[in-house]
Amino acid sequence: RIEGQDIMYDTAPRISTLLAQGKLEQALELARNTAHDLGDLGSIAEAISAVLRDDPACLRAYLDSLTVKGELNESPGLNTARGRLALYEGRLDEARSTLQRALTAFEEGGLRLDAWHVGRSLAEAEARTGDEAGARKRLEAIARDAEAAGARLAAKLARETAARFGLEVAEAPENVEGAEDADVVATGERMVSVLFADVRGYTELSGRSTPADMAERIASLQRWASQEVARRKGIIDKFGGDSVMATFNVSGQTLDHTLQALQAAIALIDKASLAGLPVGAGVAVGPAVVGRLAESANVSVLGEVTNLAARLQAQSAAGEVTMSEEAHRRVEDWLAGRGTAVERVELDLKGFRAPVVAYRVRASAEAGLRA
Incomplete structure (x- = not known):
């Protein structure tokens, strides 16, 4: 260095x-x-x-x-x-x-x-x-x-x-309340919230780090993502190297799944920054077909909402979460209660014929936003 x-x-x-x-x-x-x-x-x-x-x-x-x-x-x-x-x-x-x-x-x-x-x-x-x-x-x-x-x-x-120092402190709980059980998800249409997150400047970071160092940092990112998503009753759909996709409300029984997705995004961005990984995220909500489409296959989430979340993620700078209009509507009061600045934007997204209204927040203490 x-x-x-x-x-x-x-x-x-x-x-x-x-x-x-x-x-x-x-x-x-x-x-x-x-x-x-x-x-x-x-x-x-x-x-x-x-x-x-x-x-x-x-x-x-x-x-x-x-x-x-x-x-x-x-x-x-x-x-x-x-x-x-x-x-x-x-x-x-x-x-x-x-x-x-x-x-x-x-x-x-x-x-x-x-x-x-x-x-x-x-x-x-x-x-x-x-x-x-x-x-x-x-x-x-x-x-x-x-x-x-x-x-x-x-x-x-x-x-x-x-x-x-010989001080008695309560032991760690054996299990943290976690994700919905993907094994018991019946295939069907649900209203879900989808989170995409990705490391910004990954190629440049890789060029400045040894392969072993980068592998350790990405492994930490994936571990943190698994913890934060599970804690909020979501499931990890897939890891793609430095990217993460997660879905919330696969059971169809959760009401505040959009807030859970946003909080998971904020927590992941916060933790990743400690490892020097600049992460941006996107959150969208909408209907999707959820379930195992073949025996022994992973749970699939099919619908426009996944594409929208991925496109919104691509529009987020490091430390930012970009939400769809409906996602923002569902968490607007929570954000307002924290005095968080929200930026309204209109984005031209690949695969969408008209400009898409979205809302952007920064996951930072200065913005009053912590999970």
């Missing part, structure tokens, strides 16, 4: 991915070899601080070398790194106050995953200063909320932190 911009964007998700895979030595090597003059992006300092627990001198040297000025100097990412350094060096009161500032900023920005990660460090500082009740309560809340959001690794790490 010779471009500073590449390092800034790639380092944090690469370290996080290596840690999630248990590749501590590789994560340490990456953290120690990151150029100090590229640390103005707070998320890099935050990621580096997560892996240098046993080498606080290296973390201190890294933070001392930064030339951050202005508002960025108080960014939650940098405060997370500073708070963790204080924690590693035994300055526990300072660690608590600094980590609390970072946590508050992440929560106010709607950055739940970041809040859960810094919350674990804050809970450790609380436990080490004798506030075991506060630490247990915090870790239990993180585990519960992360599990409900499908962030199972964050929940697992919270439970491991609790166990390290």
